[in-house]
Amino acid sequence: MRKRELTKQELIHFGSSERFGNMARIVVVGGGLSGVASALAIADSSPEDEVILVESRAQLGGRVSSIKDPKSGLLLDNCQHACFRVYDCFLQLLARCGARDSIKLQAKTDLPFLQVGGGRIASLSDGRLEPPNHMAGSMIKFPFLSLSDKIAMRKVIKELSEMTPEQMSALDDLNFEQWLIEKGQSQRAIDRFWGFFVLAALNIPVSQASAALSAFLFQRGLFGDAHAFDVGAFTSDLSDSLHPHLLRTLEESGVEVKLSTKVNSISKENGLKVCLSKEIISCEKIVVALPHHLTGRLLSEFSEIVEAVDHLEYRSLIGIHALHSAEVLPKSFTFAVCVDEPIIQMLFNKNSEIDEEKMPEGIGQWVSVPISCGDKWLDWDDEQFLEEYRRVVKGTYPHLWNEPDSFVVIRNRKATFAPLPGSEKYRLSQDLIAKDGIYIAGAWTNTDWPSTMEGAVRSGLLAASSLLNENWNPEKKWRWWPSPPKRRDDSWRTW
Numbered sequence: 121m122r123k124r125e126l127t128k129q130e131l132i133h134f135g136s137s138e139r140f141g142n143m144a145r146i147v148v149v150g151g152g153l154s155g156v157a158s159a160l161a162i163a164d165s166s167p168e169d170e171v172i173l174v175e176s177r178a179q180l181g182g183r184v185s186s187i188k189d190p191k192s193g194l195l196l197d198n199c200q201h202a203c204f205r206v207y208d209c210f211l212q213l214l215a216r217c218g219a220r221d222s223i224k225l226q227a228k229t230d231l232p233f234l235q236v237g238g239g240r241i242a243s244l245s246d247g248r249l250e251p252p253n254h255m256a257g258s259m260i261k262f263p264f265l266s267l268s269d270k271i272a273m274r275k276v277i278k279e280l281s282e283m284t285p286e287q288m289s290a291l292d293d294l295n296f297e298q299w300l301i302e303k304g305q306s307q308r309a310i311d312r313f314w315g316f317f318v319l320a321a322l323n324i325p326v327s328q329a330s331a332a333l334s335a336f337l338f339q340r341g342l343f344g345d346a347h348a349f350d351v352g353a354f355t356s357d358l359s360d361s362l363h364p365h366l367l368r369t370l371e372e373s374g375v376e377v378k379l380s381t382k383v384n385s386i387s388k389e390n391g392l393k394v395c396l397s398k399e400i401i402s403c404e405k406i407v408v409a410l411p412h413h414l415t416g417r418l419l420s421e422f423s424e425i426v427e428a429v430d431h432l433e434y435r436s437l438i439g440i441h442a443l444h445s446a447e448v449l450p451k452s453f454t455f456a457v458c459v460d461e462p463i464i465q466m467l468f469n470k471n472s473e474i475d476e477e478k479m480p481e482g483i484g485q486w487v488s489v490p491i492s493c494g495d496k497w498l499d500w501d502d503e504q505f506l507e508e509y510r511r512v513v514k515g516t517y518p519h520l521w522n523e524p525d526s527f528v529v530i531r532n533r534k535a536t537f538a539p540l541p542g543s544e545k546y547r548l549s550q551d552l553i554a555k556d557g558i559y560i561a562g563a564w565t566n567t568d569w570p571s572t573m574e575g576a577v578r579s580g581l582l583a584a585s586s587l588l589n590e591n592w593n594p595e596k597k598w599r600w601w602p603s604p605p606k607r608r609d610d611s612w613r614t615w
């Protein structure tokens with residue numbers, strides 16, 4: 121890492137119009153992963169510039185955060201957040217911020233599927249064959265699909281893995297289910313395999329998902345590099361895993377971080393200005409790193425932005441935390457996909473993720489349930505979710521069952537943008553309004569990735585790259601940042 125000769129504080133007389141040499145003042149709006157990545161990348165690449173990051177909440181991390189449960193006083197994640205080894209940029213950001221320990225990654229891909237009621241578990245895992253056939257061994261034995269399902273799937277896997285980016289983009293107006301049916305996929309294969317991965321990764325049912333982004337998911341993820349789908353879990357609550365590391369690193373890099381400070385408006389009159397409640401910051405460049413509806417509001421004078429974001433929709437995610445005084449899942453249980461379950465789609469055993477010293481006292485078992493695209497159930501009351509949870513967990517492991525002491529449901533209405541057919545054209549390029557000195561970032565902008573932590577970090581780096589005229593290739597690492605982890609890299613933890 122490059123060392124700065126003088127700190128920014130020594131060089132800058134903040135608030136004055138005084139500038140040293142070619143130094144520019146850059147304001148990043150939003151301290152989610154996209155804004156943090158952008159601010160840090162600019163500070164690392166261009167230490168002579170002054171970077172200010174403004175975040176309306178008291179902590180960094182945006183949608184990757186925890187909230188305090190008023191009843192138990194515990195910090196609970198807004199929802200289970202999973203990452204994968206294929207999240208190159210997100211993992212680089214963690215490494216850059218000294219937060220490697222915040223994550224543990226599987227040493228080998230292992231995706232367990234659970235038969236609710238019966239308790240049978242079968243995993244999809246990588247074996248000896250080269251991608252895209254690295255899962256073939258486990259797939260042959262996979263009991264939840266028939267032989268004819270699997271034979272039909274082989275052709276589609278080959279087609280997806282050989283698709284060019286142009287062929288993929290051309291599928292954007294189709295929904296993926298329609299495409300799969302045309303390719304001879306059975307309803308069982310769609311429900312139990314294709315549909316599950318689309319729902320979990322794109323946060324949308326397969327019948328509504330853009331075939332282009334779905335194809336990308338399978339090409340890049342499940343059937344990409346053999347290590348791509350190694351699952352990663354956070355080792356503490358989300359806020360503790362990110363906020364202190366992000367804040368410290370930004371500040372050490374000379375970025376001024378203004379927390380609990382909302383940007384009310386942006387003005388272009390007589391130079392760029394960012395208007396806060398108590399001050400106005402004049403600057404040369406701005407990165408707006410917000411969700412799409414807030415970007416539209418803040419940049420309402422740019423019709424090309426307003427029109428595009430008006431076309432984008434959101435989908436919700438519901439996070440459930442069940443805290444039991446004793447175990448309700450077998451000891452070896454890490455997480456599992458619940459086959460044929462539309463509501464309790466997955467179960468995560470937080471005891472297997474969270475470091476022992478971070479585990480709140482008195483909890484025998486902490487189960488976390490993410491309900492992807494939970495829009496249909498947003499109006500359910502907590503008791504209805506508990507009944508459903510009881511049916512699944514008690515019904516599968518009746519001998520272990522004990523009622524949860526605490527059962528918390530967190531409804532995230534605007535969780536991710538909806539990758540509907542035809543939506544890719546509304547995901548705007550980070551440099552769309554660069555001629556005005558304004559760049560946009562956020563998981564919804566054009567990154568080719570779904571609305572994920574990786575998509576957010578990529579968008580921030582793409583915005584930084586165009587602001588700095590770096591011409592960064594997103595398949596390469598960010599110049600000043602450490603490399604993402606390969607398997608057997610013992611500077612990263614294993615799950």
Ligand SMILES: Cc1cc2nc3c(=O)[nH]c(=O)nc-3n(C[C@H](O)[C@H](O)[C@H](O)COP(=O)(O)OP(=O)(O)OC[C@H]3O[C@@H](n4cnc5c(N)ncnc54)[C@H](O)[C@@H]3O)c2cc1C
Nearest residue numbers: 150152153154176182183199201202383562563572573576
């Ligand atoms: C419940 C849930 C579960 C998810 N699960 C996963 C998962 O398992 N895996 C995965 O990869 N991704 C997951 N995601 C998606 C991922 O969290 C997001 O795609 C990503 O965090 C978005 O980052 P961002 O920087 O684009 O936006 P945000 O995180 O929304 O950041 C925007 C920031 O701007 C701030 N802000 C807003 N308005 C202003 C203003 N006027 N002035 C200043 N600051 C402002 C906000 O407070 C926020 O901090 C999940 C998302 C949710 C909500």
